[in-house]
Amino acid sequence: MDYLYIRKWGRIVGSHDYYIENQVAKARRDNAPQNAIYKEDDGWKTIEDITNSETRRELGLLGKVK
Numbered sequence: 001m002d003y004l005y006i007r008k009w010g011r012i013v014g015s016h017d018y019y020i021e022n023q024v025a026k027a028r029r030d031n032a033p034q035n036a037i038y039k040e041d042d043g044w045k046t047i048e049d050i051t052n053s054e055t056r057r058e059l060g061l062l063g064k065v066k
Contacts, residue, residue: 003024003027003034006027007020007024012059032044
């Protein structure tokens with residue numbers, strides 16, 4: 001499954017499945033990195049941009065090297 005973290009992020013923030021799939025489609029069109037989470041005005045944010053330990057835990061990232 002591609003764009004795993006966009007999918008996880010969408011579930012965490014309570015997005016509907018259709019919205020998550022639209023975000024994944026946008027990431028594909030943009031050729032976003034596979035570790036992308038969401039897009040802001042300045043581009044795609046990735047797991048490396050997440051510093052909050054609770055958010056990293058929810059994404060399944062604790063213990064993973066950044």
